[in-house]
Amino acid sequence: MSVKISVSINGKKYTSEVEPRQLLVYHLREALALTGSHVGCDTSSCGACTVLVDGQAVKSCTTLAAQVDGCNVITVEGLAKNGNLHPIQEGFKEEHGLQCGFCTPGMIMAAADLLQNNPDPSETEIRHALEGNFCRCTGYHNIVRSIQWAANKLKETNAAVL
Amino acid sequence: MIPANFEYHRAGSVDEALSLLDQPDVYAKVLSGGHSLIPALKLRLNQPGALVDIARIAELRYIRQDGNSIAIGSTSTHKDIANSALLAQHIAMLPEAAGLIGDPQVRNVGTIGGSIAHADPAADWPGVLLAADAEIVLRSKAGSRTLAAQDFFLGFYSTALQEGEIVTEIRVPIPAAGTKSTYQKFMQPASRFAIVGCAAVVQVSDGTCSMVRVAFNGVADACFRDVNVENALIGKAATAENIAAAAAQAAQGVSILSDHYAAEDYRKHLAVVYAKRALTVVAG
Amino acid sequence: MTYIGQSVKRVEDKRFTTGKGKYTDDIKLVGMTHAHIVRSPYAHAIIKSIDIDTALAHPGVVAIFTGKDIAAAGINGVPAGWQVNFKDGTTMKEPPHPLLVADRVKHVGDGIAVIIAEDLATARDAADLIEIDYEVLPCVTNPAEAVKAGAPQVHDNAPNNICFDWELGNPKAEVDAAIAASHHVTRLDLVNQRMAPNAIEPRSAIGHYDDSKDKFTLYTTSQNPHLTRLLMCAFVLGIPEHKVQVVAPDVGGGFGSKIFHYIEEALVIWASKQIGRPIKWTSTRSEAFLTDAHGRDHVTTAEMGFDKEGKVTALRVSTFANLGAYLSTFAPAVPTYLHGTLLQGLYTTPKIHVDVTAVFTHTNAVDAYRGAGRPEATYLLERLMDTAALEMGMDPAELRFKNFIPAFDGVTQPGYQTQVALQYDSGNYEPVLERGLEMVGYENFRKEQAEARKNGKLLGIGFSTYIEACGIAPSAVVGALGARAGLYESAQVRVQPTGKVSVFTGSHSHGQGHETTFAQVVADRLGIAMEDIDIVHGDSDSVAFGMGTYGSRSLAVGGSAIVKSIDKVLEKGAKIAAHKLEAAEEDLEYAGGRWTVKGTDKSIGFGDIALTAYVPHDYPAGLEPGLDFSSFYDPTNFTYPFGCHIAIVEVDAETGKVTLKRFIAVDDVGNVINPMIVDGQIHGGLAQGIGQAMLEGVAYDAEGQLMTGSFMDYAMPRADDLPSFEIDRKVTPCPHNPLGVKGAGEAGCIGSTPAVVNAVMDALTPFGIIKNLEMPMTPQRVWRAMHQK
Numbered sequence A: 001m002s003v004k005i006s007v008s009i010n011g012k013k014y015t016s017e018v019e020p021r022q023l024l025v026y027h028l029r030e031a032l033a034l035t036g037s038h039v040g041c042d043t044s045s046c047g048a049c050t051v052l053v054d055g056q057a058v059k060s061c062t063t064l065a066a067q068v069d070g071c072n073v074i075t076v077e078g079l080a081k082n083g084n085l086h087p088i089q090e091g092f093k094e095e096h097g098l099q100c101g102f103c104t105p106g107m108i109m110a111a112a113d114l115l116q117n118n119p120d121p122s123e124t125e126i127r128h129a130l131e132g133n134f135c136r137c138t139g140y141h142n143i144v145r146s147i148q149w150a151a152n153k154l155k156e157t158n159a160a161v162l
Numbered sequence B: 001m002i003p004a005n006f007e008y009h010r011a012g013s014v015d016e017a018l019s020l021l022d023q024p025d026v027y028a029k030v031l032s033g034g035h036s037l038i039p040a041l042k043l044r045l046n047q048p049g050a051l052v053d054i055a056r057i058a059e060l061r062y063i064r065q066d067g068n069s070i071a072i073g074s075t076s077t078h079k080d081i082a083n084s085a086l087l088a089q090h091i092a093m094l095p096e097a098a099g100l101i102g103d104p105q106v107r108n109v110g111t112i113g114g115s116i117a118h119a120d121p122a123a124d125w126p127g128v129l130l131a132a133d134a135e136i137v138l139r140s141k142a143g144s145r146t147l148a149a150q151d152f153f154l155g156f157y158s159t160a161l162q163e164g165e166i167v168t169e170i171r172v173p174i175p176a177a178g179t180k181s182t183y184q185k186f187m188q189p190a191s192r193f194a195i196v197g198c199a200a201v202v203q204v205s206d207g208t209c210s211m212v213r214v215a216f217n218g219v220a221d222a223c224f225r226d227v228n229v230e231n232a233l234i235g236k237a238a239t240a241e242n243i244a245a246a247a248a249q250a251a252q253g254v255s256i257l258s259d260h261y262a263a264e265d266y267r268k269h270l271a272v273v274y275a276k277r278a279l280t281v282v283a284g
Numbered sequence C: 001m002t003y004i005g006q007s008v009k010r011v012e013d014k015r016f017t018t019g020k021g022k023y024t025d026d027i028k029l030v031g032m033t034h035a036h037i038v039r040s041p042y043a044h045a046i047i048k049s050i051d052i053d054t055a056l057a058h059p060g061v062v063a064i065f066t067g068k069d070i071a072a073a074g075i076n077g078v079p080a081g082w083q084v085n086f087k088d089g090t091t092m093k094e095p096p097h098p099l100l101v102a103d104r105v106k107h108v109g110d111g112i113a114v115i116i117a118e119d120l121a122t123a124r125d126a127a128d129l130i131e132i133d134y135e136v137l138p139c140v141t142n143p144a145e146a147v148k149a150g151a152p153q154v155h156d157n158a159p160n161n162i163c164f165d166w167e168l169g170n171p172k173a174e175v176d177a178a179i180a181a182s183h184h185v186t187r188l189d190l191v192n193q194r195m196a197p198n199a200i201e202p203r204s205a206i207g208h209y210d211d212s213k214d215k216f217t218l219y220t221t222s223q224n225p226h227l228t229r230l231l232m233c234a235f236v237l238g239i240p241e242h243k244v245q246v247v248a249p250d251v252g253g254g255f256g257s258k259i260f261h262y263i264e265e266a267l268v269i270w271a272s273k274q275i276g277r278p279i280k281w282t283s284t285r286s287e288a289f290l291t292d293a294h295g296r297d298h299v300t301t302a303e304m305g306f307d308k309e310g311k312v313t314a315l316r317v318s319t320f321a322n323l324g325a326y327l328s329t330f331a332p333a334v335p336t337y338l339h340g341t342l343l344q345g346l347y348t349t350p351k352i353h354v355d356v357t358a359v360f361t362h363t364n365a366v367d368a369y370r371g372a373g374r375p376e377a378t379y380l381l382e383r384l385m386d387t388a389a390l391e392m393g394m395d396p397a398e399l400r401f402k403n404f405i406p407a408f409d410g411v412t413q414p415g416y417q418t419q420v421a422l423q424y425d426s427g428n429y430e431p432v433l434e435r436g437l438e439m440v441g442y443e444n445f446r447k448e449q450a451e452a453r454k455n456g457k458l459l460g461i462g463f464s465t466y467i468e469a470c471g472i473a474p475s476a477v478v479g480a481l482g483a484r485a486g487l488y489e490s491a492q493v494r495v496q497p498t499g500k501v502s503v504f505t506g507s508h509s510h511g512q513g514h515e516t517t518f519a520q521v522v523a524d525r526l527g528i529a530m531e532d533i534d535i536v537h538g539d540s541d542s543v544a545f546g547m548g549t550y551g552s553r554s555l556a557v558g559g560s561a562i563v564k565s566i567d568k569v570l571e572k573g574a575k576i577a578a579h580k581l582e583a584a585e586e587d588l589e590y591a592g593g594r595w596t597v598k599g600t601d602k603s604i605g606f607g608d609i610a611l612t613a614y615v616p617h618d619y620p621a622g623l624e625p626g627l628d629f630s631s632f633y634d635p636t637n638f639t640y641p642f643g644c645h646i647a648i649v650e651v652d653a654e655t656g657k658v659t660l661k662r663f664i665a666v667d668d669v670g671n672v673i674n675p676m677i678v679d680g681q682i683h684g685g686l687a688q689g690i691g692q693a694m695l696e697g698v699a700y701d702a703e704g705q706l707m708t709g710s711f712m713d714y715a716m717p718r719a720d721d722l723p724s725f726e727i728d729r730k731v732t733p734c735p736h737n738p739l740g741v742k743g744a745g746e747a748g749c750i751g752s753t754p755a756v757v758n759a760v761m762d763a764l765t766p767f768g769i770i771k772n773l774e775m776p777m778t779p780q781r782v783w784r785a786m787h788q789k
């Protein structure tokens, strides 16, 4: 019944046996205790579960753990390096891009996808890039500012998103 | 939301996928991007015994010129298509439509093959492929066949796909020089699927619309070519009046969907508006 | 360093941005089981039989309980926390809300059985094995229909589905006469549609019974853990409160929906004792749509009379309020004391009468949702204002200036006594509208609008000048009005021996940033660094008591309780300092974290005093050791924030699609501790209020099925549905609390909705004065409104 998967998560290799129906988000949360990826809906709409699979933003509630066998997964827990917030995380803090924090991991991962493809997005581009993510707290105003902040910081420091 | 259990197999090649699909007594389904299938599994609307994952079959993911057509491998993602310079150069409505599907996460993994196999009446690809006059290449253990898009889409979530058959390629003919295409979409505000999606391909020669193809998504229980609109414009001068008159013919004689966000009369009205908007972009 | 007034970055953000927040569903206890609830697929049906045998035998299933088990255990239903009486003085109808239904289900989503299994997948699998035989009965979902003769009855003991009727204001006959004598009367029939709160974190509850200590622990997504404990222990399960710890850890948004005590909380607690293991239940989004208390749902007729000059002469309002199938915790208060009492608005209206009929229907319960009653009041008032302006050919801004209550500070001038029971604390209304007009560039806009119309473009501007009652509120007042709890707040300030400070507050933060704002207040008052302060909330074992966070009350009430405790700390600290400095207490002053003998350089720091308090060797005679104080703060009045919201929209003349082009908000929420956080609260409120106007709305079909039961059907604002907001502030301090704060949590949601709707009406004036366009203003509805003539 179960399938064996081997996945790199936040740079660390994990080999596990999973039920084929196991969704990636539950695998992360239950088996690996990476509870930063959240479940906010059952229709693949809210984006709270967004992670990067091989560098691309993916809704982990709509991905089977079995599908990411051999892939490189980055969750929100994998962004900060040596105790320093990632520029996107910093941006959310600096510009008050979060309130309850529940949507935040997904927002940050969606922002990472955007900034990899478009290092200098306009406000309209940012708003479009967040189409797959709900926030009920912030009205998005400061999330836009947070991503702009991060874009500037990445530019100034000449850093890659990942 | 947890799906009922199933077996999972990942295929490395089309042949392997076809063998894996051909299991006696097991209801096996193809898994591509999973962005229609997995939501349905979670709601237990669909309970297959096995999934055959084709997403990583290298031979199915490409966008390339092949003679007078552009061949799109069926596991090409919406994002692959949105970013394709080749498509943008020859038939812009494909990248345009791809960019209007779902959201970035959906576009990163959802595939064109999965979308057309699913044949959601509100999905974007079906109408676009009709207007593109595309062909769909299918393969089964018995061999390969090619259907016109027109013959592939049969109705409400219904296609010509047979059990054990997979979509391998979508072939889009390269339009004659000077042909323009567009996809205009009016979204359902919650799901952002199409309430009305209008794909239009028009060639204007010497100010006259020499070729017109118009197709709709979302309006009826399946995508359809709107010959009334097309005929009303073919051979006519590309003027605002002629476009409006042709658009006014939209969605005649089809059974129009009605739901919470758009009752029949309003949907029909939108079909007219979106036909006009699409035609104005390509012929206006 | 002063912190108050600074946009200090939030203390909580490090854990949230790194995925280290601890929400209820993140908690994993040893031996924990998982629950799935089987819910009714019908709005109204008799349960003829339930067969659980196959499911129970399914490997991995630990236990299954049904309504019969709950009834056999003698468990009462979940009670309401507020009692409203009929006009004739009889008490409201209060049918119990059983934890699981044994006989007759009353809305889609009503709980029927709970399956507890080793893991969630197994529990879910077993649900497919339960067989239930129903006899489906007719149902009613609309409140105005439900009261009609012959309508299906929700409860046997609530004739005509009426929970209570209620009125407030001037005698009806006086108001009728004033309306009749008015020069002009504007009448609107309005639906304030049902809303799904949709905090992005779904509800979750973990029940854990530890028989070695005979102690229960409930982890829950709650805005007020103590109230949940009180209701659950005293009214539902009859278990002793001191044996129950309720923890609301990080909570992912509430917006009202997590105030209430829900059946699932009591269920996991009760069942955990039955099976001897912890149980976790987490809602799916589908369940959330079915069972998280909804908001609004009023069907209203409102009439406003005017004299020749445009002065309001009278207001008459009649509302059917849908309460759903069961009474949720604060449900009776919302359409009455949080709605009727706000109908004065910002205006000098001399005669007001409001009549409310609260109705049961076969739908999910309705309770407080961000704003709770005040948005409904504001909506009708502000819709009336803009509609009246159109009808009378007046400028909507001008009409408001004409009717504003004159400024009063509540200190040298008395508060403003309304016709509907409240006394406003302080207010200065003209400046917010003036500033709004300035920000929007009103005159230019009108020119632009006229120009646009010539080109067939439909631009519109809409206004809303609102007031709300926040900081709920004096216990004696709310008690007299039927509240079954007090509405004070508690705070303990514990100075540690090293001078670090732990603050235990009964307020609860689920996005509001209390760990930051409260620490700013404490740091400033004590003159110490914010880093030396820890704010603790959400755990009934560490926080003495609390009433929780809702009604924009945390800083006004909870913050004031903290200030009270700090005052006590400083008072005692001064005694110790006087002893150490060999000076009289009167000769000391406290600043910058030090007590100094006035006019000298003799001083002693806060840390030294703290240490002395705990190591009292050289210490004032007769003084207790320690530096740790608790206080309860019960406010003397509500607070009354107000503001002006202005929307500019463009309507697509062909499709009816509304685009929000600009949104201007000028709010006066009293003093501001952290402007960044207050702005954030306003932004979030605006998005929800705009969402109600343009996108959101719960709809039931004739069978009582939700037509909007998922994010695929219920439209909520996404980033690209909204513009950036243009906001500003005025400050009229609250005269009756020590911080002068009024509350900012709901303002955005209260003011914005009518502004957007009014803007659409304004855009559509080429089609006449449109009165029957309901929210949400979907493209289809707007298109119909344009084409109805």
Ligand SMILES: Cc1cc2nc3c(=O)[nH]c(=O)nc-3n(C[C@H](O)[C@H](O)[C@H](O)COP(=O)(O)OP(=O)(O)OC[C@H]3O[C@@H](n4cnc5c(N)ncnc54)[C@H](O)[C@@H]3O)c2cc1C
Pocket: A043, A044, A045, A062, B029, B030, B031, B032, B033, B034, B035, B036, B037, B038, B039, B054, B074, B075, B100, B101, B102, B103, B106, B109, B110, B111, B112, B113, B114, B115, B116, B117, B118, B122, B123, B124, B125, B161, B165, B166, B167, B168, B191, B192, B193, B194
């Ligand atoms: C939140 C969200 C929003 C969306 N919005 C839109 C939208 O706006 N417009 C739109 O058009 N779509 C939308 N979609 C659907 C999305 O585009 C899907 O990706 C697409 O419909 C299915 O492609 P897939 O690769 O994910 O297919 P899967 O989900 O893997 O498969 C879908 C079905 O097709 C079958 N199948 C898949 N591939 C093949 C094949 N090669 N041969 C034969 N059968 C096959 C499967 O067995 C299954 O029955 C949305 C989806 C989500 C989750």
Ligand code: FES
Pocket: A038, A039, A040, A041, A042, A043, A044, A045, A046, A047, A048, A049, A050, A059, A060, A061, A062
């Ligand atoms: S949980 Fe909502 S999109 Fe994944």
Ligand code: FES
Pocket: A097, A098, A099, A100, A101, A102, A103, A104, A134, A135, A136, A137, A138, C200, C252, C253, C511
């Ligand atoms: S911060 Fe609460 S949902 Fe976004």
